Amino acid sequence: MKVIVIIPARYGSSRLPGKPLKIIDGKPMIQHVVERVSKAKGLDGIFVATDDERIKTSVEGFAGKVIMTPPEAQSGTDRIAEAAKILKLDDDDLIVNVQGDQPLVHAQSIEDVIAPFKSGEYLGKFAMSTLSFKIINQAEITSPKDVKLVTDKNGMALYFSRATIPHGRDYWDHDSFKHLGIYAYTKKFVDEFNALPISELEDIEKLEQLRALENAMPIKVIETKYDSPEVDLPGDIEIMEALLKTGH
Numbered sequence: 001m002k003v004i005v006i007i008p009a010r011y012g013s014s015r016l017p018g019k020p021l022k023i024i025d026g027k028p029m030i031q032h033v034v035e036r037v038s039k040a041k042g043l044d045g046i047f048v049a050t051d052d053e054r055i056k057t058s059v060e061g062f063a064g065k066v067i068m069t070p071p072e073a074q075s076g077t078d079r080i081a082e083a084a085k086i087l088k089l090d091d092d093d094l095i096v097n098v099q100g101d102q103p104l105v106h107a108q109s110i111e112d113v114i115a116p117f118k119s120g121e122y123l124g125k126f127a128m129s130t131l132s133f134k135i136i137n138q139a140e141i142t143s144p145k146d147v148k149l150v151t152d153k154n155g156m157a158l159y160f161s162r163a164t165i166p167h168g169r170d171y172w173d174h175d176s177f178k179h180l181g182i183y184a185y186t187k188k189f190v191d192e193f194n195a196l197p198i199s200e201l202e203d204i205e206k207l208e209q210l211r212a213l214e215n216a217m218p219i220k221v222i223e224t225k226y227d228s229p230e231v232d233l234p235g236d237i238e239i240m241e242a243l244l245k246t247g248h
Helices: 029-037 053-061 076-087 107-119 187-194 200-205 209-214 234-245
Strands: 003-008 045-050 066-068 094-098 128-134 148-151 157-161 177-186 220-223
Touching (some): 003 076, 003 107, 029 045, 029 053, 029 107, 045 076, 066 076, 076 094, 076 187, 094 187, 107 128, 107 177, 107 220, 148 177, 177 187, 200 209
Parallel strands (some): 045 066
Antiparallel strands (some): 148 157
């Protein structure tokens, strides 16, 4: 099983055009992501998947590897599937999908998400894993921007939502967990998932992972100790720079 990280990156963004190339602490955001991921152990390759020449030029400028995917690949998963074809990955090879707007992603989180595959735990049980982080900032519990999740007692995902889940009716003394947009899955899983139509809950919440749950595809959730905030708005860049100065 090869372990390949693919970082989908698109130039167009309604809220922050050119997002992967925004400068954070002197470097393009996509460079922060690649450099942080490269510190993880157990990887066989790291590639940025894009259809934009500006992103390609930037990544090659810091000696990163780029895969040019067709413009028709609209979603991140579409881009992942196209990149996997170009790389000629085998069905059992593992793909790690890291979002290009997470400049503070921690190497340990990458190792956490691939651990069930390295150990063989996944065999016959699931073909997809992702990460959760215990919410510290209470504002994230009610923010639709931060996706929450709940799992069963075996760490398998029950649901992902932009709403507050679980929502205490009579009291509130439980932990809440948010979902981090980092995934690991086999190439076979990606092909099967990508062949499915957009599901009802996915369309409502605008969360691709719900397509897997609606089609009875189990998702293993691993809790990580490291948050990985995303850049969505111009003001987020200043937040990232401040966090970098505190050692994140």
